[in-house]
Every structure is written in structure tokens, then in C-alpha cells.
Amino acid sequence: MDVRYAIQTRRSIRAYEPRAVEKDKLVRVLDAGRLSPSAGNRQERRFVVVSDAGKRKALSEAANNQSFIADAPLVIAACSIETEYVMKCGQPAYPIDTAIAVDHMTLQAVEEGLGTCWIGAFDEKKAKEILSIPDSVRVVQLLTLGYPLSAPNPTSRKSLDEIVMREKWSVK
DSSP states (O other), X not given: OOHHHHHHHOOBOOOBOSSOOOHHHHHHHHHHHXXXXXXXXXXXXEEEEEOOHHHHHHHHHHTTTOHHHHHSXXXXXXXXXXXXXXXXXXXXXXXXXXXXXXXXXXXXXXXXXXXXXXEOOSOHHXXXXXXXXXXXXXEEEEEEEEOBSSOOOOOOOOOHHHHOOSSSXXXX
């Protein structure tokens, strides 16, 4: 895989073809999440793969009625089973580790010819109820997965000069 190509061409896909994702492609996407790094190698991420149409619809309703979630062939609930671990820098590890795993999955999806959309706007309590996830587990993100109906144009990004500082913080 050309990682730079995957990074440059990845888009948030909100319209999907109605065809199923092949099992081998799904396994490679999930494996990319499994192989991602985690703080202290704790590997606290867990993934609930949702293909059932009724559950996808319920998840779309729990995500502010974003209908494209129901239309995606698959939704993956990215969860963490451990939420108490704090890294030495003071940051809780679970949302960062889970986000890294999902990012690895989005890049693998590009390699597979699939599209994704990272969802952070959802009611976690409702998602847990829909998927029978215990209270002790956090649902950090939802990720749609499927074949893109079309690819949106790239969104603008700030230049490196606008976001990179050298040796110390400076106002730009």
C-alpha cells in the first residue's frame, strides 16, 4: 500500500453502494485496528461490527438522525474496555488509543477500495443499549464502512507554515 496515497485520498463517505463488504476485506480493516499501537500495549480496544439493518437504523437515530449511517452496509462501534489508565503525560489513554485504531482502519479501507466515515456525534447510552454493550465499556466512535457511491472533493487543509512551530510555541 502507498500510505501517502491513502492519506491523501481518504474522505469521509456519507453515501454508499448497497452492496455488501466482502469478509476478507472486513477482516483486513479490523486487523489494521488490532495492529495499531496502544499506550503500554494495553490493547483495550474492542470492535462491534453491525450489519443488521434494524440496528444500523437505530444507530443512525442515536447519531442525530444521520441517515447515511443506516445506509452503510456496516457500522463498527469502536469501544474501550479500560478507561482508567492515564498516560504519564496526564491524558487518558482510551480515547487516544481507540482513535489511533480507527485511523488505521480508515487507511486500510482506502487500500481495500472502501470508504468510511468517523462518527463522534452520537448518544453513547443509546448506542450501548442498541448493541448490548455493558456500562463499564465506553463507545468512543462509530465508523461506517462500505463501497462509496461517490467520492467527495477534498476539503481544504491549513498549510504546514500555519500549524508547525520550531523549538517553541509561537503565535502565527
